[in-house]
Amino acid sequence: MSKANDPITMLSLLYQFPTWLQRLYPGVLWRMNTEAKVVYLTFDDGPIPECTPQILDILAQHDVRATFFMVAENAVRHPHLLERVRNEGHAVGNHTYHHMRGCKHSLADYINDVEMANQVLDTPLFRPPHGRMTSCQKRALREQGYTICLWDVLTHDYNPNYSVEHMMKVIQRFVRNGSIITCHDSIKSKDRTLLLLPQLIQYLKNQGYEFATL
Ligand SMILES: [Zn+2]
Structure with missing residues (x-):
């Protein structure tokens, strides 16, 4: 199959916004x-x-x-996991308190939820649930000193229609220097994520990549 006709190429926006499109959404990492x-x-x-x-x-x-972009209500329920993440040298990001979808909530409610989460998580890194929020919400959070982190490569590990083999093809196709790669630690994704992760790490290490925290 030629590269132009294969499904990953045709649907490439699902996995990666090209650099020119990323530039249309400034103020976001x-x-x-x-x-x-x-x-x-x-x-x-x-x-x-x-x-x-x-x-x-x-x-x-x-x-x-x-x-780890945490939902703060999960971190409150499982404080030992928040502690373990920190103790093992990983970074923590804010993913709201209630996994709030920005467009469904007022500016005040959204900012309040993020601030509540910050009381638990204490981090300047923020990722909006579903990768979306309103431009007012984005501006307000940036003014408060948050770094809004989206991603360069989305694995779709939460999607049962995608096999680990498919996700590895996505990694091989799209990962580049500086890529922020998004996976999940959720019930919905866990079977695929746990299979994908060792393969993904081994492949990228073999390609000479190192791993760092945001
Ligand atoms: Zn989420």
């Missing part, structure tokens, strides 16, 4: 500006006992650090 072979693994929606410990085990086995 899509990718780290670096010439070095460094990538940034991120995990959204945890921490939860059903898979965050296993993810941490895999990261430890491979001596890899990552960034």
Whole structure:
């Protein structure tokens, strides 16, 4: 199959916004500006006992650090997992208190939810749930000193229609220097994420990439 006709190429926006499109959404961190072979693994929606410990085990086995964008109500329920993430050298990001979808809430409610989460998580890194929020919400959070982190490569590990083999093809196709790669530590994704993660790390290490936190 030629590259132009294969499904990953035709649907490439699902996995990566090209650089010119990323530039149309300023004030957001899509990718780290670096010439070095460094990538940034991120995990959204945890921490939860059903898979965050296993993810941490895999990261430890491979001596890899990552960034966990936590839903603060999960961190409150499982404080030992927040502590373990920090103790093992990973970074913590804010993913709101209640996994709030920006466009469904007023500016005041949204900012309040993020601030409540910050009381628990204490971090300037913020990722909006579903990757979306209103421009007013974005502006307000930036004015408060948050770095709005989206991603360069989305694995779709939460999507049961995608096999691990498919996700590895996405990684092979789209990862580049400075890529922020998004995975999840959630019930919905855990079976695929736990299978994907060792393969993803091994592949990227073989390609000469190092892993860092945001
Ligand atoms: Zn999320």
